[in-house]
Amino acid sequence: MNAHTRTGAPLPQQGQALRPAVRFGAALSALLARDLRLAWRHGADTLAALLFFILAGSLFPLALGPSPDLLRKMAPGIVWVCALLASLLPLDRLFGAELEDGALDQLLLLGLPPSVVAMTKIASHWLTTGLPLLVAATPLALMLDMRGADLPVLLVGLALGTPCLSLLGGLASAIVLGARRGGVLLPLLVLPLATPVLIFGALAVDQARLGLTYGADLDLLGAFLAACLTLCPLAAGAGLRAAVA
Amino acid sequence: MRQAKGFREAHFAVCPLVTSNVRSAAEGAGARIIVTLPATSRIPPQTARPSRPGFMNRFANPGQFMRLSSVLLPWLSGAAVLTLTVGIIWGLFYAPADWQQGDTVRIMYVHVPMAWLASLGYFSLAVCGALSLIWRHPLADLAALEIGPVGAVATFICLATGSLWGEPMWGTWWVWDARLTSVLVLFFLYLGHIALIRAFDEPARGYRAAAILAIAGAVDLPIIKFSVQWWNTLHQPDSITLTGAPTMSMTMLAPLFICMAGFSLGFAAVVMARLRAALMETRARQLLSRRHADREAA
Numbered sequence: 001m002n003a004h005t006r007t008g009a010p011l012p013q014q015g016q017a018l019r020p021a022v023r024f025g026a027a028l029s030a031l032l033a034r035d036l037r038l039a040w041r042h043g044a045d046t047l048a049a050l051l052f053f054i055l056a057g058s059l060f061p062l063a064l065g066p067s068p069d070l071l072r073k074m075a076p077g078i079v080w081v082c083a084l085l086a087s088l089l090p091l092d093r094l095f096g097a098e099l100e101d102g103a104l105d106q107l108l109l110l111g112l113p114p115s116v117v118a119m120t121k122i123a124s125h126w127l128t129t130g131l132p133l134l135v136a137a138t139p140l141a142l143m144l145d146m147r148g149a150d151l152p153v154l155l156v157g158l159a160l161g162t163p164c165l166s167l168l169g170g171l172a173s174a175i176v177l178g179a180r181r182g183g184v185l186l187p188l189l190v191l192p193l194a195t196p197v198l199i200f201g202a203l204a205v206d207q208a209r210l211g212l213t214y215g216a217d218l219d220l221l222g223a224f225l226a227a228c229l230t231l232c233p234l235a236a237g238a239g240l241r242a243a244v245a
Numbered sequence: 246m247r248q249a250k251g252f253r254e255a256h257f258a259v260c261p262l263v264t265s266n267v268r269s270a271a272e273g274a275g276a277r278i279i280v281t282l283p284a285t286s287r288i289p290p291q292t293a294r295p296s297r298p299g300f301m302n303r304f305a306n307p308g309q310f311m312r313l314s315s316v317l318l319p320w321l322s323g324a325a326v327l328t329l330t331v332g333i334i335w336g337l338f339y340a341p342a343d344w345q346q347g348d349t350v351r352i353m354y355v356h357v358p359m360a361w362l363a364s365l366g367y368f369s370l371a372v373c374g375a376l377s378l379i380w381r382h383p384l385a386d387l388a389a390l391e392i393g394p395v396g397a398v399a400t401f402i403c404l405a406t407g408s409l410w411g412e413p414m415w416g417t418w419w420v421w422d423a424r425l426t427s428v429l430v431l432f433f434l435y436l437g438h439i440a441l442i443r444a445f446d447e448p449a450r451g452y453r454a455a456a457i458l459a460i461a462g463a464v465d466l467p468i469i470k471f472s473v474q475w476w477n478t479l480h481q482p483d484s485i486t487l488t489g490a491p492t493m494s495m496t497m498l499a500p501l502f503i504c505m506a507g508f509s510l511g512f513a514a515v516v517m518a519r520l521r522a523a524l525m526e527t528r529a530r531q532l533l534s535r536r537h538a539d540r541e542a543a
Contacts, residue, residue: 175454179444192433242453
């Protein structure tokens, strides 16, 4: 039994009498609303990534010892690595559920370009994974003894970086659709591509901690986001089209 | 794409030994390159071909590639062996030792060509990806399948030799500096490509997915190239540039260039041999399945 048939969340209908622009926007918002409704109804699944983030983060003090100096030094890296791993968790269901119950074919028949369908799914992934991570990052960082003054840098970095992770994850999960070991392949594909996000995100906080300038690192994160935002949906759309062909 | 399709149809038409059931089996399997011209029944293709194929599709014909490569491969392999013998012996025995590094500098004669081939290999993967996605070039798909492992081995040797050099020179096997880290990421990208292209039951799906990944991963190449300029790295900056004079003595530069040429020729020969083997394997599998089908029918 699949998630969508169980909940009975309706697929967006194609409004035939409407003008194309209206139809486009209506289909888009219906698709996004449907994904968010599904995430809301499966609250436990949505919270699993968040729970993983907090749990994995709290393992580090247990393994490294509770020394505040050490933890303060490592806090940016720990938060970023945990965010990266947590955003991987929901990826194999991002398009997988739709592919299995045939809804993906219907979504691509809506008349939206496949890249827009992919972008909508990626946006819902960010809203249900990236945004909660952003909220949970503050308590985790404070538990790791990060100074309050460095928190805004961490949050701005995460706000720029988690959409990148969602975009790269969406790209990877679209191209592994239908693969034999898709779940195992996903980290292998996403993690190398996501290394710049991790490096600059953690570096910015580290620079702030040491009282150095961190603007350039945030700028690079923003540039990376701009590149991902334009290229990843296109590539993910190509992957979706290949998966249903 | 349309042209390629027309060309394939024409190719089927001039190939009388290809029976219709093999043709449908070939199409059903989603493999676009299955049918090759049997060498014994070579018909002048000009008689039936409606129009000359475009530049991109001229070498898409596996039969054409097999004929061309059967001539080219022995020459390529011979040239590689010859150049490598000269380059390696010159580099390891006759080139001068460095005044600072001593004999350790000789690792360079393997390390630098491998680094060059690691980047070139991934670049060619990205080019194959573009050829596959834009022109549906069937040989590009198989080439991507075969370049991946060879490039990954080159990247691994580059990392390993660099590590062996780093221990006596830097006093450490590994540092997380930008050049080393970006090459490590390249190695992971190779592994991802190798795993992805083989992960699908239907080969054509794997080719498309891997093509997208190869193009996306190509962003790592400029990062590797410029990492020694953008960051303050332990790895030394480029000694050989297109615009400036090399910061290396000619007595070392000459064997290095010969080694680079030799390893590049060897890379090309290995990829070509693997590609030939892959095509012949496809052909053999097709013949076996046809024999099986005939036996079932009888």
